[in-house]
Amino acid sequence: MIQKIKDLMAMKEQVDVIKNNLNYATSSVSELKNEIGALKQQINDNINELDNKNNEFFKNFDENVTLIKNIRHDFEKELFQFKLLKSQLQKKLIEKFEEELDKELKIQIDTLKKDSDNYNELKENINKITEKVNNLSEEINKFTEISRNIKKEDFELTRFAHQLIEMDKEKLELMQKIDTLERLVSKMRRQEFVTR
Numbered sequence: 001m002i003q004k005i006k007d008l009m010a011m012k013e014q015v016d017v018i019k020n021n022l023n024y025a026t027s028s029v030s031e032l033k034n035e036i037g038a039l040k041q042q043i044n045d046n047i048n049e050l051d052n053k054n055n056e057f058f059k060n061f062d063e064n065v066t067l068i069k070n071i072r073h074d075f076e077k078e079l080f081q082f083k084l085l086k087s088q089l090q091k092k093l094i095e096k097f098e099e100e101l102d103k104e105l106k107i108q109i110d111t112l113k114k115d116s117d118n119y120n121e122l123k124e125n126i127n128k129i130t131e132k133v134n135n136l137s138e139e140i141n142k143f144t145e146i147s148r149n150i151k152k153e154d155f156e157l158t159r160f161a162h163q164l165i166e167m168d169k170e171k172l173e174l175m176q177k178i179d180t181l182e183r184l185v186s187k188m189r190r191q192e193f194v195t196r
Helices: 002-082 087-149 157-195
Strands: none
Touching: 002 087, 002 157, 087 157
8 A cells, every 4th residue: 555655656756747847848839939930020021121122122223214214315415416517526426425325234234133133032032931930830839739738648758859959950040041141131232332
């Protein structure tokens, strides 16, 4: 009888240990979920900022198109005046002007194309990271639900700890990618400032 009581006491201690471990694991998962939520918010903010940059980019593009139209208009006016000059001088001036205009147009088009390519690449990378974060959040929700409903005898603390470690690694990788993306955004801003 005494032995049974001792066995029951020992079993109760083991159950208490398992409960404490389960509570700790659940708390850790909740904290990780909150961090992932903050990370998603930060990514959404970055996407909004990129959208604003995109709007500004196309606004500048429209302004450049207007500028080019004005240049063309001015060119047509100058061409009319050049017709009053001697034919040889007129031809040389027109050829020189067209050459410079083509160079300027090529520079502007190349710059716009480069900015557009950088923006598209950056947006694609952010979309991939957002998708990974969403998938990771779904997995965390699954683990949270499992931790609430799991039976004491089926609980495998070691496996769960490994899974938490893997999720932490993924989180670190995502943070590194976000840092890389922030540097890319800063680089694009500097390039845009230099272009202006």
